[in-house]
Amino acid sequence: xKGMTLIxxxxxxxxxxxxxxxxxxxxxxxxxxxxxxxxxxxxxACAFILLMLAQGKEVAFSRFGEKTAHVLxxxxxxxxxxxxxxxxxxxxFFKNVFGRGEPFRLLSSGMILPANIAIAFKVVGSxxxxxxxxxxxxxxxxxxxxxxxxx
Amino acid sequence: MTVYFLCAVLLMMGxxxxxxxxxxxxxxxxxxxxxxxxxxxxxxxxxxxxGLAPIVEPGMNAQTLGRFVDPLPQxxxxxxxxxxxxxxxxxxxxCIRMYEKHGTFDMSQISKLRG
Amino acid sequence: xxxxxxxxAIPLLAAFLIPLLGMWWKKSGEVLATLSTxxxxxxxxxxxxxxxxxxxxxxxxxPEGIAIVSDGLAVLLLIAVNVVGFLCVxxxxxxxxxxxxxxxxxxxxxxxIAGMNGVVVSGDLFNLFVFLExxxxxxxxxxxxxxxADELEAGFKYLVLGSVASIMIxxxxxxxxAVTGTLNMADAAREIASRFGGPEMNPALLLAAAFFxxxxxxxxxxxxxxxxxxxxxxxxxxxxxxxxxxxxIKSLGIYAICRIFFHVFGFAAGNPSSVIIANAMIAFAILxxxxxxxxxxxxxxLKRLLAYSSIGQIGYxxxxxxxxxxxxxxxxxxxxxxLAILGGLFHLINHAAFKSLLFLSSGAIQQATGTRDMKxxxxxxxxxxxxxxxxxxxxxxxxxxxxxxxxxxxxVIIVAAVKAGHVVISSIAIAMAFVTLVYYVKLQxxxxxxxxxxxxxxxxxxxxxxxxxxxxxxxxCVGFGLLYxxxxxxxxxxxxxxxxxxxEYIKLVxx
Numbered sequence: 001x002k003g004m005t006l007i008x009x010x011x012x013x014x015x016x017x018x019x020x021x022x023x024x025x026x027x028x029x030x031x032x033x034x035x036x037x038x039x040x041x042x043x044x045a046c047a048f049i050l051l052m053l054a055q056g057k058e059v060a061f062s063r064f065g066e067k068t069a070h071v072l073x074x075x076x077x078x079x080x081x082x083x084x085x086x087x088x089x090x091x092x093f094f095k096n097v098f099g100r101g102e103p104f105r106l107l108s109s110g111m112i113l114p115a116n117i118a119i120a121f122k123v124v125g126s127x128x129x130x131x132x133x134x135x136x137x138x139x140x141x142x143x144x145x146x147x148x149x150x151x
Numbered sequence: 152m153t154v155y156f157l158c159a160v161l162l163m164m165g166x167x168x169x170x171x172x173x174x175x176x177x178x179x180x181x182x183x184x185x186x187x188x189x190x191x192x193x194x195x196x197x198x199x200x201x202g203l204a205p206i207v208e209p210g211m212n213a214q215t216l217g218r219f220v221d222p223l224p225q226x227x228x229x230x231x232x233x234x235x236x237x238x239x240x241x242x243x244x245x246c247i248r249m250y251e252k253h254g255t256f257d258m259s260q261i262s263k264l265r266g
Numbered sequence: 267x268x269x270x271x272x273x274x275a276i277p278l279l280a281a282f283l284i285p286l287l288g289m290w291w292k293k294s295g296e297v298l299a300t301l302s303t304x305x306x307x308x309x310x311x312x313x314x315x316x317x318x319x320x321x322x323x324x325x326x327x328x329p330e331g332i333a334i335v336s337d338g339l340a341v342l343l344l345i346a347v348n349v350v351g352f353l354c355v356x357x358x359x360x361x362x363x364x365x366x367x368x369x370x371x372x373x374x375x376x377x378x379i380a381g382m383n384g385v386v387v388s389g390d391l392f393n394l395f396v397f398l399e400x401x402x403x404x405x406x407x408x409x410x411x412x413x414x415a416d417e418l419e420a421g422f423k424y425l426v427l428g429s430v431a432s433i434m435i436x437x438x439x440x441x442x443x444a445v446t447g448t449l450n451m452a453d454a455a456r457e458i459a460s461r462f463g464g465p466e467m468n469p470a471l472l473l474a475a476a477f478f479x480x481x482x483x484x485x486x487x488x489x490x491x492x493x494x495x496x497x498x499x500x501x502x503x504x505x506x507x508x509x510x511x512x513x514x515i516k517s518l519g520i521y522a523i524c525r526i527f528f529h530v531f532g533f534a535a536g537n538p539s540s541v542i543i544a545n546a547m548i549a550f551a552i553l554x555x556x557x558x559x560x561x562x563x564x565x566x567x568l569k570r571l572l573a574y575s576s577i578g579q580i581g582y583x584x585x586x587x588x589x590x591x592x593x594x595x596x597x598x599x600x601x602x603x604x605l606a607i608l609g610g611l612f613h614l615i616n617h618a619a620f621k622s623l624l625f626l627s628s629g630a631i632q633q634a635t636g637t638r639d640m641k642x643x644x645x646x647x648x649x650x651x652x653x654x655x656x657x658x659x660x661x662x663x664x665x666x667x668x669x670x671x672x673x674x675x676x677x678v679i680i681v682a683a684v685k686a687g688h689v690v691i692s693s694i695a696i697a698m699a700f701v702t703l704v705y706y707v708k709l710q711x712x713x714x715x716x717x718x719x720x721x722x723x724x725x726x727x728x729x730x731x732x733x734x735x736x737x738x739x740x741x742x743c744v745g746f747g748l749l750y751x752x753x754x755x756x757x758x759x760x761x762x763x764x765x766x767x768x769x770e771y772i773k774l775v776x777x
Contacts, residue, residue: 067289070285074285074286075286077282078279078286088271091325092321092324093323094323095325
């Protein structure tokens, strides 16, 4: 994959950081406002997918490698399970053992915030991996064959 | 009632696409249409005309509480969409692999197993 | 405190830890999968005879929380899933070495076990659907694991039909929720019984029941929903075929049908809808027995023969359960319903043992001879005595030769059918039991006995790590036949009681 024109590449380079920050905000405030781990994770993953579309595979992999994505994918799920397991020490799987905190503050709602972060890790990793796994097939020939098939 | 009927029509359209089309990518599209028809059905179950967001605040009376929409089907649909995404990506990956093996998307040319 | 959630949590932990560690440690899959399946098997076997327990997730009681329930029926399935899973992992250690990407294989394998355990212990309709999808997605990927043309085609077929089944099940779950306003199975059962009991059933619920029956029958590969099975089971690697035929079609199909129809919908006497459902179950069962059996005779591919035989045998399981349901729905004696269901569940666990044994043996044979074509085999017992002996034992058992386990379970089902007055059905079942004998005699004659010929000449006995699981399963086959009083009283009767006592299930979950 070579990427797109100079204008697109410059703009995406500039915009990606903001999209990631916005995604992180959605994740961190998921227990207070609409959003959460899945929605925020999708936004962050989309930022890197955008980078891959605009600048090509090499640039995207240099910022966010496949191995990192694999690690994020697995650790997210493991952290989520660990949060559930911590609850088991209090007698029930996923029982809240953290303090509830004051309503409408960032550090509140017990385990929802760490669980959201864990889900976000998982979603970022796996969505990015799904995209790269599908994009890694020879893209040029694939495009031509779809045109052949659909016409 | 009409909306439920339209939902069923959408489901049947997906099923038709799945059964009648030979191209495996179109079959995948058929499955996705069916999946979304069911998601739509779940959303309609929870829909309430003029409903309110189900956030309880102090001082709400029973009448206001009765106007809340049911949030549970929306949670179900979210889960179901994520599952659908997983299945879709697996299907697309298999389609690509099958194209690599056979050089075609036509199921009648791919098919060798007898069922 | 009880540890029921660990049936899901342990395999999930293994499923995510294996690919993570697999990046640096190539043997992570083998080690972690073996450890976790051993632990799960021990947990499942240790829970024999334990009282039924319910775990409220997050400490939230009914109606907020999600319930995880382990009763007699769940214990039966947990033993089958985890023990067969463990033996398949042991078999995989050597068998799967020729494949690449082993951490992914073991990760998916553990994910499949997590999904099946989740389906079995779930006390909530939507969670049942989610776990069903987890197990299904893992099995779609595992069927296509070889990524050759046949594997991909079989996997795609399985994926498409499995997705249609999942969509039907989700539709039915939504309809039940729309009518009853709850997803908790026990609560839904109470609502259905209190509001729609008596002679009439709500048409929306009847629609939901039809969709549930179609969806789960597709997962269980009952005829006429069987088209995917004869392709998918032979194409998968042998341990996965053993898992699919041995436990996946049972835990995702038969178990879910039992749980939903006996506990949520209930078979009340004098309810015409219940009779319709029970009749449909018996019809699917008879079709599966006849068509699966007849198609199996003509097969020359070893694994395809076994796959068609799976369809026929799952029909026997369904027949026992369907007759039990019909007896309940027509107001017959409860002890007769218990007998029929006992027969069905006994055949379920027997089939889990001998069909996984047969598929693992077929994998050993395929690896030793390099072919699955029965025309190119013969005299296997000269070259591979242990594999041949276990295969022979499983074949005798599945064909219903006394005193092996398959004979007793078929006998119980047929006796129950006769007692319930279904003479035609029972004679079909007896006739098809002889057809089963015919195609397993064919398997014996073509593959095991006779002169050494074809691909068998160069074959050698597989290593110990592959034949030890075969021997264990063969011992189980014989043991279930000879030690029926122990097995029946400790495992099967609690399961039958749990299935028949819907009211107790409701009381257990709702507290």
